[in-house]
Amino acid sequence: MKPQQRELLRLALLRVLEANATAYGLGLEALCHLAAPFGFVEPEAAAVAMEIQYLEDKGFVLPVNKVVSPENRAWRISAAGRDSLAQLSGE
Amino acid sequence: MKAKPNPAGSLKALPEEQQAAIVEYAGEHSLPETIGWLADQGIQVAADVLAVFLSQRQVRQQLNVNAALVQLLLEELAWEDPTLSVARIQEVGQAFFSRMALANRDSDLWHLTQELDLKRGRLDLDRHKFQESLEERKAAIRQELERARAGGGLTADTLERIEHELNLM
Numbered sequence: 174m175k176p177q178q179r180e181l182l183r184l185a186l187l188r189v190l191e192a193n194a195t196a197y198g199l200g201l202e203a204l205c206h207l208a209a210p211f212g213f214v215e216p217e218a219a220a221v222a223m224e225i226q227y228l229e230d231k232g233f234v235l236p237v238n239k240v241v242s243p244e245n246r247a248w249r250i251s252a253a254g255r256d257s258l259a260q261l262s263g264e
Numbered sequence: 265m266k267a268k269p270n271p272a273g274s275l276k277a278l279p280e281e282q283q284a285a286i287v288e289y290a291g292e293h294s295l296p297e298t299i300g301w302l303a304d305q306g307i308q309v310a311a312d313v314l315a316v317f318l319s320q321r322q323v324r325q326q327l328n329v330n331a332a333l334v335q336l337l338l339e340e341l342a343w344e345d346p347t348l349s350v351a352r353i354q355e356v357g358q359a360f361f362s363r364m365a366l367a368n369r370d371s372d373l374w375h376l377t378q379e380l381d382l383k384r385g386r387l388d389l390d391r392h393k394f395q396e397s398l399e400e401r402k403a404a405i406r407q408e409l410e411r412a413r414a415g416g417g418l419t420a421d422t423l424e425r426i427e428h429e430l431n432l433m
Contacts, residue, residue, distance in 0.1 A: 188316065192321075192324040196331065197334070197357060197358050197361040203362055210323060237358065239355060242355075242411070245359070247358060247362060
């Protein structure tokens with residue numbers, strides 16, 4: 174994936190996570206599925222995992238703490254993620 | 265001189281009723297038509313910005329519906345098995361929510377096409393597809409229930425009751 178595509182994928186993931194106003198986080202599979210309206214139809218899970226890790230390292234997304242099945246990770250957008258998304262989208 | 269298009273944030277800043285009206289109009293009209301309609305109201309918006317706004321609204325609505333369904337299921341779970349901890353219920357809810365995020369798009373599409381096809385009399389094929397999709401969704405939820413039971417906290421009676429409820433969906 175080219176750097177520009179990765180940037181767009183990160184943006185798409187932030188948009189999906191921002192759209193989630195529920196009390197739950199979104200897992201990798203769900204993120205892959207829900208990225209479709211933002212230009213990424215069923216992207217490779219490995220690519221999404223890499224970008225979500227990048228966003229987590231940057232503090233833009235937060236992992237949901239899971240006691241049972243922690244391997245099935247889920248994420249929510251952080252305040253910093255919302256700010257970054259607003260800046261990137263020119264909002 | 266052409267007005268500068270509004271960024272997506274400006275659409276999100278509109279009152280909820282106005283945002284809902286945009287979504288409703290866009291559901292029945294093309295993107296250019298919607299842009300023209302908004303321009304008539306003094307809202308200049310670029311096509312890509314409007315598309316992102318509509319997509320986010322669509323995803324948000326879908327996830328809100330999913331969360332509401334999960335809440336109903338969890339209330340049933342808690343009622344059936346009061347020994348379940350809040351943390352455990354939250355875990356089960358998260359598992360359901362994750363699975364439903366994958367399955368619901370198909371059923372949403374089915375609901376949209378149903379309205380059109382009722383008029384056209386072409387409902388049978390889509391109903392069949394929806395049933396298949398629903399069965400997949402039920403199977404996924406059953407699988408989560410099995411995992412939840414394996415993880416402790418769910419009794420066989422509770423599981424049976426939930427499975428019964430699923431069959432009624």
